[in-house]
Amino acid sequence: MSRLDRSLIAGLPPFQGLAPDDMDRILGLARSLRVPKDQPIFEQEVQAHSFFLLLDGHVRVVKSTPGGQDVIVRYISAGELIGIAHALGLTAYPATAIAAVDCVVLAWAGSLWAEFAAKYPAFGSNTFRTVGNRLQDAHARVVEMATEQVEQRVANALLKLVRQTGKRTDEGLLIDFPISRQDIAEMTGTTLHTVSRLLVAWEEKGLVKSGRQKVTVVQPHRLLVVAEGRGKRD
Amino acid sequence: MSRLDRSLIAGLPPFQGLAPDDMDRILGLARSLRVPKDQPIFEQEVQAHSFFLLLDGHVRVVKSTPGGQDVIVRYISAGELIGIAHALGLTAYPATAIAAVDCVVLAWAGSLWAEFAAKYPAFGSNTFRTVGNRLQDAHARVVEMATEQVEQRVANALLKLVRQTGKRTDEGLLIDFPISRQDIAEMTGTTLHTVSRLLVAWEEKGLVKSGRQKVTVVQPHRLLVVAEGRGKRD
Known part of the structure; x- marks a missing residue:
């Protein structure tokens, strides 16, 4: 050895x-x-x-x-x-x-x-x-x-993973390991269905891009607005 | 000194x-x-x-x-x-x-x-x-x-306080310090309104007794059934 x-x-x-x-x-x-x-x-x-x-x-x-x-x-x-x-x-x-x-x-x-x-x-x-x-x-x-809506919690979880492991790519900041929607649900105390619904909505707005076990945060500053619960006032 | x-x-x-x-x-x-x-x-x-x-x-x-x-x-x-x-x-x-x-x-x-x-x-x-x-x-x-309903969380919080500080009285196990419904809401991530509704319901069933900043668990075993989420199957 x-x-x-x-x-x-x-x-x-x-x-x-x-x-x-x-x-x-x-x-x-x-x-x-x-x-x-x-x-x-x-x-x-x-x-x-x-x-x-x-x-x-x-x-x-x-x-x-x-x-x-x-x-x-x-x-x-x-x-x-x-x-x-x-x-x-x-x-x-x-x-x-x-x-x-x-x-x-x-x-x-x-x-x-x-x-x-x-x-x-x-x-x-x-x-x-x-x-x-x-x-x-x-x-x-x-x-x-205790205090955040599920939308904020999911946004916060993605931002945390990006801070911890984010890799810069042409599209934005890629979470640098395979992560499923079920994983995100288990991080945030919500359902697979809710995570899917949020990712689709954010993708339509251009905030994130997601594929099979892959999430890229395209516009971190806009996702931060969601995470801080400021989205509703915009 | x-x-x-x-x-x-x-x-x-x-x-x-x-x-x-x-x-x-x-x-x-x-x-x-x-x-x-x-x-x-x-x-x-x-x-x-x-x-x-x-x-x-x-x-x-x-x-x-x-x-x-x-x-x-x-x-x-x-x-x-x-x-x-x-x-x-x-x-x-x-x-x-x-x-x-x-x-x-x-x-x-x-x-x-x-x-x-x-x-x-x-x-x-x-x-x-x-x-x-x-x-x-x-x-x-x-x-x-992440996994429990609010009813379970409030029941768990009361049982935990009783285990930590419970004092045996004629009525049951008294949480041995002043605790308000707002405190319980802040422990469990819910609203004052929900805590009040649950305490009233449990009092009607004889599980707890509560007064101003005072909670007594009268029937801990029945509250445990609620805490474990088994209530609905009974």
Whole structure:
């Protein structure tokens, strides 16, 4: 097995402030693995055996209700930790992580979590920051769900994905991984039917362009007007 | 000024696993203060100067939207840390904390956060656990908002408050602090009108009893049937 090179992780948020030797030691304990599109990296309610770093790809984090409904909690981009149940004092994964495209991840045994946090304080505080961001993000979602119309929520979800992963193309800003209308419905707490209706209407107005598992935001500033609920006053 | 006694915090979750001497050192750096009902302990978007432990009382944590709508993110009970912006890598408070009753809090300078977490690893990992619980809680709210009918959400909110603060009385389980119908609306993303309509209907069926800023759950098992969305199949 060839060794993992430090350049894989140097500069990524979880490892900022760590000494090169510490990064080598952390890498020396990692396993790298490829996860094909649509396969789970870990599953909700299963004993948390490992935590992961997404090296390449995009992952959707899904929570399932006892009634069998799925809600997409967030999308994760390359460079972020996932499955950090141990950092949160949990013994099982609180959600399922599914590869949205072919992914490459590094995995560490869950038992190493406490050791890393104690030995490498920067790693601990970087993770705190990540968890803090996710908590903020979750609260923002709660507030959106409580106060915004579905049209605003869908517009906000698209803008967020564009900010997180947008790739400039001739047509506008492309969300850089396959995303279905059902995925957008599961992000925003609405139905496939409503998402389809909104995308068709926005496409007619020239705000977005969408195809099979593909969304391009053509006019982000006009979509922002919708997201802020200002559309009605225009 | 009389010294704060260690018995104030020993046994509380944030201080579990700390040596008595460490607790004394932490207490030696705290200021105690009384916050009257309906006054803020800290306010959203203000520079985070301190973090706090709620010693006595109940606090509601509120996020305001740019449009001026309020959403109650959670209620905090005695024994929990609040305002831990520093632990999350934030410089400003992400929400406003308001005393739901007269409260007693301990306050520490925000700059002590990193020092405590480094010197007292148990304090750091206890906080990680708290943040983890809050993240789980926020995700559960997102899932609720996305998948549940408003009736289920209001029933769930009441059951959660009863689990958190319920006091057994002759009539049932009383939510042990003043809570208005508007508060319940701001917890569940609905209107005052809808909360009133539901409470009246449930009161007629004998599930709850409510008065001015007072809610008692009379038949928790029947309210649970509503919360789980099983009511319609009965």
